[in-house]
Amino acid sequence: MALKNINPTQTEAWKKLDTHFQNIQATHLRSLFNDNPSRKEEFTLKFNDFSVDFSKNRITKETISHLISLAEETELKDAISKYFGGDEINETEGRAVLHTALRNKSNNPVLVDEQNVMPEIRETLSKIESFTNEVVSGNWKGYTNKSITDVVNIGIGGSDLGPDMVVDALKYYKNHLNVHFVSNIDGDHVQEVIKNLNPETTLFVIVSKTFTTQETLTNAQTIRKWFLQTANEAAIAKHFVAVSTNLKSVAEFGIDNSNIFPMWNWVGGRFSLWSTVGLSISLAVGFENFNSLLTGAFEMDEHFKNEAFENNIPVQLALIGIWYNNFFGSETEVILPYSQYLNKLSAYLQQAIMESNGKSVDRNGDKIDYQTGSIVWGSAGTNSQHAYMQLVHQGTKMIPADFIGFEESLYGNQEHHEKLMANFYAQSQALAEGKTKDEVHLDLKLDGKFDSIEKLMPFKVFEGNKPSNTILIKKLTPSNLGSLISMYEHKIFVQGIIWNIFSYDQFGVELGKELAHKIYANR
Numbered sequence: 001m002a003l004k005n006i007n008p009t010q011t012e013a014w015k016k017l018d019t020h021f022q023n024i025q026a027t028h029l030r031s032l033f034n035d036n037p038s039r040k041e042e043f044t045l046k047f048n049d050f051s052v053d054f055s056k057n058r059i060t061k062e063t064i065s066h067l068i069s070l071a072e073e074t075e076l077k078d079a080i081s082k083y084f085g086g087d088e089i090n091e092t093e094g095r096a097v098l099h100t101a102l103r104n105k106s107n108n109p110v111l112v113d114e115q116n117v118m119p120e121i122r123e124t125l126s127k128i129e130s131f132t133n134e135v136v137s138g139n140w141k142g143y144t145n146k147s148i149t150d151v152v153n154i155g156i157g158g159s160d161l162g163p164d165m166v167v168d169a170l171k172y173y174k175n176h177l178n179v180h181f182v183s184n185i186d187g188d189h190v191q192e193v194i195k196n197l198n199p200e201t202t203l204f205v206i207v208s209k210t211f212t213t214q215e216t217l218t219n220a221q222t223i224r225k226w227f228l229q230t231a232n233e234a235a236i237a238k239h240f241v242a243v244s245t246n247l248k249s250v251a252e253f254g255i256d257n258s259n260i261f262p263m264w265n266w267v268g269g270r271f272s273l274w275s276t277v278g279l280s281i282s283l284a285v286g287f288e289n290f291n292s293l294l295t296g297a298f299e300m301d302e303h304f305k306n307e308a309f310e311n312n313i314p315v316q317l318a319l320i321g322i323w324y325n326n327f328f329g330s331e332t333e334v335i336l337p338y339s340q341y342l343n344k345l346s347a348y349l350q351q352a353i354m355e356s357n358g359k360s361v362d363r364n365g366d367k368i369d370y371q372t373g374s375i376v377w378g379s380a381g382t383n384s385q386h387a388y389m390q391l392v393h394q395g396t397k398m399i400p401a402d403f404i405g406f407e408e409s410l411y412g413n414q415e416h417h418e419k420l421m422a423n424f425y426a427q428s429q430a431l432a433e434g435k436t437k438d439e440v441h442l443d444l445k446l447d448g449k450f451d452s453i454e455k456l457m458p459f460k461v462f463e464g465n466k467p468s469n470t471i472l473i474k475k476l477t478p479s480n481l482g483s484l485i486s487m488y489e490h491k492i493f494v495q496g497i498i499w500n501i502f503s504y505d506q507f508g509v510e511l512g513k514e515l516a517h518k519i520y521a522n523r
């Protein structure tokens, strides 16, 4: 069944939100906190190791209630059941959207065209498991009978960003294999990666859902030629594996049939790290950790599917995002993980969010006259504080922020961790509270700068009232990382439903590709 076509701006809830916005926009977060000492507790949601604090947002209980009505009027509940149920919600491509099936740890079947896809998924998972075990244990031998030391993932977009981000995020859990990523068609990228590699001990994983992507095929061919400078054709079977839905083209490339890891059309590239696209993750951290990543995602799926909207973390994140995007006019969102391991998270989320919700036509094919997907950016704190946070604190734009932090560090260096977390809390507090004239006055007086108080005052005042979510997680484990990624995936889904757009196609990237082919052919 198709998704409903409902213009969100024509709902009763939207009108109420408009009026409510007029009433609340001047209210300062300081006064919301002063008026309600238990605001933090009242606006915090818990899930497993997660505690998500929404209190530093420009919202009241009334805001949430109107936003939930918006979700109800746009029939979010019905859309969620279509999403998990395998309906063709990617209507423009005639496909289901079932990355959730890839991590389904329940015994429930998942039907695509009336066929249960779970047996196929489980079979593929065991193929990933046995291949991983062979390579990690050293049983898998290269053409000169040596074990594998290095793995190169050749892919781009969804076939690169997810695995690259997760391998980096789970570095602490890594085994001895060195995992590298080649994505850019820039020949210097591939050269830099292969220059120190030994073909005898390197495994190449070519990842392309379509197996038509120019960058990936060009890089794969270049690497194949480099490999064949020292090895013969028969050696390819020991060093090249492929992940794709396009089995014919993979075979034409010369990949051994048993080295093909299938994927499915109902998995979008930007949501595919849970599939065979995650093979390099499994190789890097072992299958058990890869499986925990899936389990964590599944647990968040269950939370999202079953919790009432008021207690539902992805739903709340999505609704609050809409509040800023469509009522406050925010253009961007910043993602700030206070963990060096998550430095690539925002690059990954940029694709997931911007490729999904960067649309300007509604589900009826009509031009939209309201805002849709926002611009996503960010990098690891505290580095961000010494770079761009000035603009978030005192610039003219309102930029809602997601602070992501962990209660425990992995190596247990307490002094560092306490300093890191002090910064984590300080940033969101500074954004929310700002610094008043009186406080600046007092500071300058204490510094003995009596003469320059008047002159410096306007520059030192922080307006504050800048919103943020605080996502506090016990520890960076594979399972918690799975939940975190899944949380954002569902936020994307909810926003797409409410904005009445199709989130799972990406025709916008095609024109540039076509032109590049033409320009190259006519050079």
Ligand SMILES: O=P(O)(O)OC[C@H]1O[C@H](O)[C@H](O)[C@@H](O)[C@@H]1O
Pocket (backbone or CB within 6 Å): 156, 157, 158, 159, 207, 208, 209, 210, 211, 212, 213, 216, 269, 270, 355, 506, 509
């Ligand atoms: O996995 P592939 O078929 O090679 O696609 C790689 C990437 O290419 C495209 O440009 C799409 O916009 C991305 O969504 C996709 O992830």
